[in-house]
Amino acid sequence: MVSDTMCNGFERETAAMVSDVTQDTVELLQTLIRNECVNDGTAESGHETRNADVLQTYVERSGVDIERWEPTPGRASFVARLPGTDPDAPSLCLMGHTDVVPVNVDGWSNDPFGGELIRNADGYDEVWGRGAVDMLNLTSSMAVVFRSLVDRGFRPKGDLLYFAVADEEAGSAHGARWVADEHPDAIRCDYVLTENGGLHYGPEGHRTISVNVGEKGVAWRRIRVRGTPGHGSMPFGSDNALVTAAKVVSRLADYRPPPRFHELWRGQVEALGFDDEMTAALLDEDAIDDLLDDLPHAGAKGHFHACTHTTFAPNVVSTVGRPKTNVIPDVVDLDIDIRTMPGDHTDEVAAHLRTALGDDLYDRIEIEILMDDPASMSRIDTPLWDSLQRAIGVPFPDARLNPQFIGGFTDSRVFRELGAVAYGAGLFSPMIDPADFGLRFHGHDERIDVESLRLTTELWERVVLDLLG
Numbered sequence: 001m002v003s004d005t006m007c008n009g010f011e012r013e014t015a016a017m018v019s020d021v022t023q024d025t026v027e028l029l030q031t032l033i034r035n036e037c038v039n040d041g042t043a044e045s046g047h048e049t050r051n052a053d054v055l056q057t058y059v060e061r062s063g064v065d066i067e068r069w070e071p072t073p074g075r076a077s078f079v080a081r082l083p084g085t086d087p088d089a090p091s092l093c094l095m096g097h098t099d100v101v102p103v104n105v106d107g108w109s110n111d112p113f114g115g116e117l118i119r120n121a122d123g124y125d126e127v128w129g130r131g132a133v134d135m136l137n138l139t140s141s142m143a144v145v146f147r148s149l150v151d152r153g154f155r156p157k158g159d160l161l162y163f164a165v166a167d168e169e170a171g172s173a174h175g176a177r178w179v180a181d182e183h184p185d186a187i188r189c190d191y192v193l194t195e196n197g198g199l200h201y202g203p204e205g206h207r208t209i210s211v212n213v214g215e216k217g218v219a220w221r222r223i224r225v226r227g228t229p230g231h232g233s234m235p236f237g238s239d240n241a242l243v244t245a246a247k248v249v250s251r252l253a254d255y256r257p258p259p260r261f262h263e264l265w266r267g268q269v270e271a272l273g274f275d276d277e278m279t280a281a282l283l284d285e286d287a288i289d290d291l292l293d294d295l296p297h298a299g300a301k302g303h304f305h306a307c308t309h310t311t312f313a314p315n316v317v318s319t320v321g322r323p324k325t326n327v328i329p330d331v332v333d334l335d336i337d338i339r340t341m342p343g344d345h346t347d348e349v350a351a352h353l354r355t356a357l358g359d360d361l362y363d364r365i366e367i368e369i370l371m372d373d374p375a376s377m378s379r380i381d382t383p384l385w386d387s388l389q390r391a392i393g394v395p396f397p398d399a400r401l402n403p404q405f406i407g408g409f410t411d412s413r414v415f416r417e418l419g420a421v422a423y424g425a426g427l428f429s430p431m432i433d434p435a436d437f438g439l440r441f442h443g444h445d446e447r448i449d450v451e452s453l454r455l456t457t458e459l460w461e462r463v464v465l466d467l468l469g
């Protein structure tokens with residue numbers, strides 16, 4: 001790999017090395033995709049031990065310490081540590097999750113677990129398969145850089161960690177959350193790089209590259225609605241829990257909490273380059289809701305709304321006990337996916353629910369907390385930010401980093417709770433259109449071009465050498 005940002009001059013690399021490590025990333029990514037570590041949210045799914053085995057074998061070297069856990073059968077995670085020479089120097093963790101979300105095979109043009117390398121119509125090679133962008137591309141490229149540095153005798157100032165972690169896609173109970181609760185010192189570090197960033201916005205010459213620095217909170221709730229059982233042949237005047245649950249659902253769907261702007265919102269909007277009128281409306285708490293109502297593009301509507309509001313999605317309904325067509329149900333559960341803005345914690349979520357449902361309904365439901373992680377944000381006045389900026393500036397001298405606050409959640413939140421500065425990064429090729437690319441996350445035909453794998457692999461190396469060299 002290239003040596004232009006290496007600080008200690010421990011190696012002089014050649015062009016051949018560049019292609020070697022990119023080839024390693026491609027092959028490792030193909031293997032991880034083929035292992036089919038599909039996490040459907042149940043404890044029995046995932047099988048991340050398969051990917052953990054491959055990755056551990058790959059990075060295990062003399063001088064590297066490994067700690068591995070399997071909190072649930074089949075769901076291994078491990079951390080590899082290359083100890084630093086200075087115990088007071090800051091440490092850096094490269095973190096990649098090893099699980100992927102399920103697929104609907106019918107929507108795919110190629111085998112979602114084939115890991116095939118296929119040339120596209122524009123002549124670029126792409127690796128196909130579930131996880132190619134979320135996030136086995138990053139997980140594999142991080143492992144390749146870690147091992148490549150170890151093999152070349154790199155001695156970091158602070159510890160360099162590589163954390164391959166299970167169960168990111170279903171909330172981390174069998175992965176990062178468990179390790180953070182049970183073995184926090186094993187993963188404690190100053191800086192973390194993980195998913196997801198590296199998309200190009202704006203014209204050449206005024207390019208910005210996205211880096212995720214914050215994310216919304218996750219406040220999943222189970223609402224239990226009770227009624228009175230009865231015979232389905234005599235519904236008049238009955239107390240049907242499902243009918244009450246339907247009212248809960250429709251009031252949540254109609255609920256319009258006020259907008260709230262986080263500190264990065266202005267920068268995010270301005271980077272999009274809309275006309276003055278649109279920009280002004282997106283930045284005005286009194287105007288944005290009317291604007292969103294009138295926006296024709298469904299994707300943009302949902303995205304801008306999610307960036308500026310705590311949201312409530314009633315997504316699962318289940319009749320407790322055995323549902324039967326001729327029985328009026330007495331217990332119904334509703335699972336609500338709530339994503340919170342900064343400042344909305346447990347009490348504020350309860351207040352939202354009371355407002356949305358009204359006292360009459362709120363007072364007759366029970367609420368169970370399924371997940372309760374607040375929004376998290378890392379500051380950008382840090383040495384890691386500066387290292388990222390320098391590293392991205394090598395292939396793209398005109399680019400400046402563009403901090404993003406995202407609507408989804410990643411394992412960054414777990415590390416931020418532990419006190420680390422965590423960024424979602426990466427570096428894609430400029431030909432990728434961010435809007436189009438977003439559809440590949442959890443979508444059909446997930447794939448990544450080899451050029452992006454090369455850029456990302458080189459990015460990690462440059463950052464590690466810049467920060468720890």
Ligand SMILES: [Zn+2]
Pocket residue numbers: 097134135168195
């Ligand atoms: Zn992911």
